[in-house]
Amino acid sequence: MKTMTSVIRLGLTRGWIEFWMNALSLQGLVGLFLAPTILLALLWMFRVREVEGVSFALLMLPGFLALQLTQEGLMGVANKLAFDREDGTLLRAKALPQGMPAYLIARVVVIVLSAFVSLMLVIIPGLFIVPSLATVGVAGFVTLVWVLALGFLALAPIGAVIGAIVKSPSGAVGLSILPMGIMIAISGIFYPLKTLPVISEIFPVYWIGLGLRSALLPEMAAAVEIGGTWRPLETALVLAAWAAAGLLLAPGFLRRMARRASGSEMEAGRRRYTQS
Amino acid sequence: MSKTDTAIQVTGLQMRYGDLVVLNGVDFSVRRGEVLVLLGPNGAGKTTIIEILEGFRGRSGGSASVLGSDPEHADEAWRARVGIVLQSWRDHSAWRVRKLLDHFGKYFGPYSTDERARPVGTDTLLQLVGLTDHAHKKVGELSGGMRRRLDVAIGLVGNPEVLFLDEPTVGFDPKARREFHDVIHRLADLQGTTILLSTHDLDEAEKLSDRILILAGGKIVANGSADQLRKEFSDQTEVIWTQDDQRHVHAGRDATSFARNLLAQHPEGITNLEIRHASLEDAYMTIVQTQETTRSQKEGKQA
Known part of the structure; x- marks a missing residue:
């Protein structure tokens, strides 16, 4: 029990320190602000256009948020894990007593904080650019929060599995960008819904997009969705199922990754890096 | 030699990857407080032995015991008694030296005992490896030699009873090498730390070792002090x-x-x-x- 609390405290401390180190570094700042800045610029350009009485910028926003979340949850997680393995961060954690659980807690802290901040960087300025966003009300914001949280839980374990099985960070990008691209392409977050293949309803990104639209768009916009409703129950169930499956599956992959981490693997990474 | 005097015991150690035999029946033991150097050509299996003993790698056969436990199945309390000097190159580069040592030290606090206080204070460590003047620097700003000294400090932060170092001085200039050797001598003399170190530098093996094992073709082909060999x-x-x-x-x-x-x-x-x-x-x-x-x-x- 005593070690348990000490592990949690170490993990939280480590995560907090690393979040700020990253956030305050040049690379971290660029990474954190680049995507939100582009998205906000797009919102700004379309702020006065309207489609059937609804602000075009508001229509774009759920797609942007879904994109941000997918990027952070899937590629961000996969990439970070692959990097930590290649540069020996993971191995150092393994060499410490209780280092591995503390490392994983710290990673969760960093990933959740980064995702939260990057979403806030879109949502908060968005309130000013898209005035109708402020009219979504309390219920809308509650929906926004649970869809983002559940959506993140559905995506991050997939990212963790990808990060655990690839050989190198470039492999992580390669392996996560493909499913990510496909899921986004067929998710309906940017394309007209009528042409969607049915298969898109299997993947979490479609439901994240739907949930976010239900949170932010006026009630009448549901008319163009499949079945003409927001299907909040189905959204919650599908995302929860993905989250549950991921959280059951990911620890095994992470354990395998931890078990295999060794000095020779890191040395191979170094050689790959210095030769390329 | 009584059992409690033995820090490391290896019997019939085997390691195979498919048809490739890396270790083919390796036997040796290391006394507490002894500095044992593994010497051998590249690919002789030095790293494999060390990784097995660190608990980072499984084995194909034979038995291994470090501080009375099988490294493959040892618990976190065992982990706290073992120090590993890894070769950093990019990890934790945004951390400052003092902060990193402080943080890593905290993992060992729960495992402190009356005989062996854990962790070692950050100031003591910094002084031991000669990084006091660089404590405020970011890890990524350190030179290669300083970085390696930090690696040693990290390996020592838990006041280990056994310390593993796999080719610790690769890429050192002569001055850094000399300073590193001084650190190892101090450790062995003052703290009675058992040290297992691999190298392919003969001069280094001679300077540091109480005993040398020469490994070739997956077997130990010689075992003795530099003089005896x-x-x-x-x-x-x-x-x-x-x-x-x-x-x-x-x-x-x-x-x-x-x-x-x-x-x-x-x-x-x-x-x-x-x-x-x-x-x-x-x-x-x-x-x-x-x-x-x-x-x-x-x-x-x-x-």
Whole structure:
């Protein structure tokens, strides 16, 4: 029990320190602000256009948020894990007593904080650019929060599995960008819904997009969705199922990754890096 | 040697990857407080042995025990008693030196005992490895030599009873190497830390070791102090002298009597007399070459 609390405290401390180190570094700042800045610029350009009485910028926003979340949850997680393995961060954690659980807690802290901040960087300025966003009300914001949280839980374990099985960070990008691209392409977050293949309803990104639209768009916009409703129950169930499956599956992959981490693997990474 | 005096015990250690045999029945033990150096050509299996003993790698057969536990199944309390010097190159580069040592030290606090206080204070560590003046720097800003000294400090933060170092001085300049050797000597003398270190630098092995194991072809082919190995495997001695501005060399096993006769025959005119024993390098070459010849002979017979 005593070690348990000490592990949690170490993990939280480590995560907090690393979040700020990253956030305050040049690379971290660029990474954190680049995507939100582009998205906000797009919102700004379309702020006065309207489609059937609804602000075009508001229509774009759920797609942007879904994109941000997918990027952070899937590629961000996969990439970070692959990097930590290649540069020996993971191995150092393994060499410490209780280092591995503390490392994983710290990673969760960093990933959740980064995702939260990057979403806030879109949502908060968005309130000013898209005035109708402020009219979504309390219920809308509650929906926004649970869809983002559940959506993140559905995506991050997939990212963790990808990060655990690839050989190198470039492999992580390669392996996560493909499913990510496909899921986004067929998710309906940017394309007209009528042409969607049915298969898109299997993947979490479609439901994240739907949930976010239900949170932010006026009630009448549901008319163009499949079945003409927001299907909040189905959204919650599908995302929860993905989250549950991921959280059951990911620890095994992470354990395998931890078990295999060794000095020779890191040395191979170094050689790959210095030769390329 | 009683059981509690043994820090590391390895018996019949085997490691195979498919058909490739990396370790083929390795036996050795290390006393508490001993500095044991693993020496051998690249690919001899040094890293594999160390990784098995660190608990970072499974084995194909045989038994291994470090501080009384099998590293493959050891718990976190065991982990706290073992120090590992990893070679950093990019990890934790945004952390500042002092903060990183402080943070890593906290993992060992719950495992502190009356006999061995954990962790070692950050200031003590910084002083030990000579990084006090660089404590505020980011890890990524350190030079290669300083970085390696930080690696040693991290390996020591838990006041380990056994310390593993896999080729710790690769890429060191002579000054950094000397400083590193001083640190290892201090550790072994002051704290009684058991040290297992691999290298392919013979000079380093000779300077640091209480005992040397030479590994070749997945087996231990020699085991002894640098002196013993020299005597056992290369009994050639060179007698060198100058006579009438002419340099002479005599190689043989009878250096002392040869020199006595030489001086008796030429009471004057002999200068710069020097008797040079075989170096560890000579012994090493003999051992490794013998091993390689017997192996290729065996393979020849089989073919």
